[in-house]
């Protein structure tokens with residue numbers, strides 16, 4: 001028997017903060033509790049049928065059964081450029097400024113390998129998508145969390161980043177509309193980011209996974225709409241949340257061609273691109289009009305309204321989101337006026353209400369004191385969750 005030892009990059013992974021919640025969830029299910037799971041960032045609504053049909057049709061063509069090109073079919077990259085132009089009025093060269101990804105997580109996970117190493121810093125907003133700090137760690141770089149605080153509208157305070165840290169920074173991950181806080185970026189914020197990046201020579205990676213899940217016609221902007229943005233950065237997009245395609249694994253990177261070339265170089269050595277039939281389905285997805293997307297947004301909006309109003313009525317302070325399918329809520333105080341920490345509140349909801357929500361600290365230390373509800377369950381269950389929470393607290 002050999003000694004099987006993990007490499008330090010895996011040994012040094014941050015502790016998995018959801019492990020305790022996972023264990024409690026399994027116990028709760030085993031005990032036969034009717035669990036309402038509001039913890040999952042994965043739409044419960046199926047992929048629209050015209051997209052599924054495009055995959056089926058494409059699957060019959062053997063030409064699509066062979067290795068794809070790592071950068072994506074030109075037809076897919078053209079569809080991305082057309083979509084970006086229509087949606088944001090940003091022009092992209094499909095040959096150099098668009099790269100297909102096996103889901104945006106893949107690109108986020110790989111990009112630090114192209115640009116950061118030991119001695120470098122990767123700035124990332126926190127609480128946030130856990131892949132940002134892990135990808136920095138895997139590249140051997142040092143992660144620097146930029147806290148998103150409610151009093152600062154959940155925007156990072158770029159001025160508070162120490163000068164020597166900013167100087168060593170190679171990459172910055174930001175994400176609006178934001179998971180988990182559900183905040184949107186106000187006008188002016190991206191301009192500040194471009195100025196910071198230009199001054200400190202930092203590549204900006206904007207994660208726009210939720211750009212199409214918005215309410216009341218408040219369409220989020222692309223980072224690339226900002227003057228100078230294409231000189232300093234790029235944007236990650238995902239088909240997962242927009243078209244209910246999380247299982248399909250399709251996303252794309254757009255923006256600065258040298259940044260995309262670096263990411264492409266890593267990818268060409270590690271993966272072999274996206275299955276062409278999935279790219280063809282992606283072309284059909286990107287052509288989807290508001291006739292299909294507006295009713296989907298209405299589903300999220302109705303759920304948002306019910307949960308937001310329900311929680312407010314029972315005295316829980318939640319932020320009413322303009323986008324995303326999450327609600328970020330403050331943990332309540334206990335009778336002794338001490339605020340419950342997020343894991344304790346999550347445990348209380350699970351044990352007393354059979355409702356599962358994600359403790360904020362799982363998204364980074366700055367998420368402590370909050371809990372995230374995902375709207376990935378139907379209206380009747382959300383209403384019942386509110387009733388049960390009311391009784392539990």
Ligand SMILES: *Cc1c(COP(=O)(O)O)cnc(C)c1O
Pocket residue numbers: 041102103104105106129175179207209237238239240241246249250251
């Ligand atoms: C869901 C999500 C992603 C990843 O999406 P995929 O394209 O499915 O990999 C990236 N960033 C954030 C913030 C997300 O919530």
